[in-house]
Amino acid sequence: MEKRVLRADARRNREAIVAAARAVFDDDEQLRFDDFAARAGVGVGTLYRHFPTREALAAAVYEGEVAGLLEQARDSTRSAGENLDAFLRGFVEYLVAHAGLARTLAAVVDPAVQADRGSELENTVADLLQRAAADGAVRDDVGVGAIMIVLHGIGSATDRPHWAAEARGAADLLLAGLRTG
């Protein structure tokens, strides 16, 4: 986890790049990596300094996107079981609504990277799961990993003809499986 403070121009450029990349991904445009620089009004060198690989760029976009979702994750007026349920369904709906983004990110974000850094997404799901299990709302012998795998599957299937419906089906299956004693 880097601590270095970026110079003002560096931060500005970094943000411009991420913003441009998010737009490109969301539109599902297929762009040469170099062109992301042009989109952001920045030189190639700058792009590469901030994001050495396509993956790094995708990870940065991903982080920003997920942050928004995580905020709604915990709602104290609901039970732990309801929270888990709502979050997972919400996540799937988000993916469905942003297929382009989901496609790019799934294709490009290495699951191992997310796992290594204990991604916030995974931590949040782990927490929701643990609370729901403690409440007896779901079984307690399932790891977060299994859930992450299913989520990743959903995110990487955007090209399937009836993806949206199938994604919801997979989520249903997942939640039904969790509720099993």
Add this chain to the structure above:
Amino acid sequence: MEKRVLRADARRNREAIVAAARAVFDDDEQLRFDDFAARAGVGVGTLYRHFPTREALAAAVYEGEVAGLLEQARDSTRSAGENLDAFLRGFVEYLVAHAGLARTLAAVVDPAVQADRGSELENTVADLLQRAAADGAVRDDVGVGAIMIVLHGIGSATDRPHWAAEARGAADLLLAGLRTG
């Protein structure tokens, strides 16, 4: 579905390429596409004529691999429910045992391609599912797509630290979800 009969030398080369590729994938070697040709003792041109893209090559390997698994899919001494259960668990075990292969294939075989051509794998799962549902062994409101998505997630998660365990966990969840009324 091609019908053309290949000349003897062409068939020989094609098979050599697929065999070499399977070995490379299984060892999880990262090779320039051109080098697959050298591995198979064949010129680059030949490689490209048979397999215009990396995906095409992966698909050929994939087809060969899956064929083996499908043979064991139906066992008339077992109930439809048991068959589905056994096949899905067997598939996961196969992936676990061939992580390198699973990684490459998942990374490279476009899910849409599989879906378009009604891949044999999908057809088989659909059939097993339908029979199990008719038997009342599993719910009847789930499409194959949902299952394929989970399987794809399992196949693409090979880089996660505790992949094997998590893969089995995901399969458990899937099967438990299917059994729900």
Add this chain to the structure above:
DNA sequence: GGAGAATATGGAGATCATCTCCAGTTGTCA
């Protein structure tokens, strides 16, 4: 507010994987 020191920039061009093309070889069939 100005003189360094530190940090960041951009884009020309090196590098390297991908893919095409076709002169030559091999297999097939009568």
Add this chain to the structure above:
DNA sequence: TGACAACTGGAGATGATCTCCATATTCTCC
């Protein structure tokens, strides 16, 4: 065995990726 179609191999064109560094911008401290 000859004639023709099918197939081969690999040199080189193509085009994306990434490096390098002379120049520019920001920061710090007096």
